[in-house]
Amino acid sequence: MMKKLLIFIALINISDISASKEIVFNExxxxxxxxxxxxxxxxxxxxxxxxxxxxxTYYAREFGDWDTFSIVDSRDIERLSKGDVIQIIKSEYNEKVYKVKLLSGFNKNRNFYVIAEDLLNYYKPSQEQINE
Structure with a gap:
């Protein structure tokens, strides 16, 4: 009985730790x-x-069904270079996709969309955000 109680307490503590690491994207x-x-x-x-x-594209990554879900014309994407800056405008599709404004590059000040997973994996908050 004591072992079960200790395991239960450990699981609660682990879930609290993982919940605190969640990154929030603010407009x-x-x-x-x-x-x-x-x-x-x-x-x-x-x-x-x-x-x-x-x-x-997000849905195709999740379910591995590229033939059905992800048919994107290459003219409908904006390729980026390292160091390009985006600003979050709002979330869409249950926070799986974010509307962003491109602040640098050839098409700056235009609105685009980014997958939340890509935002976590490939982007970092700008230095101005960190200093505040």
Whole structure:
């Protein structure tokens, strides 16, 4: 009985620790692309012109069904270079996709969409956000 109680307490503590590490994306926050990326490369990081394209790509990654869910025309994506800055405008599709404004690059001050998972993996908060 005592072992079960200790295991239960340990599980509660672990879940509290993992919940505190959750990153919250706030409107107006600026994020900088830190991953290696080049506009001319086929492996570059992208933003999407349409929110449905971003969501379908997210859905295809989750379920591994690329033929059905992710048919995105290459003209409907914006390829990025390392160091490009985006500003979060609002969340869509249950916070799986975010509407962002590109603050640098060729199409700066235009709105695009980014997958939340990509935002976590490839972007870092800008230095201005960290200093505040």
């Amino acid at each position: 107006g926050d600026q994020w900088v692309l830190e991953a290696r990326s080049n506009r001319l490369s086929s492996d570059s990081k992208v933003l999407y012109h349409m929110p449905s394209d971003a969501y379908h």
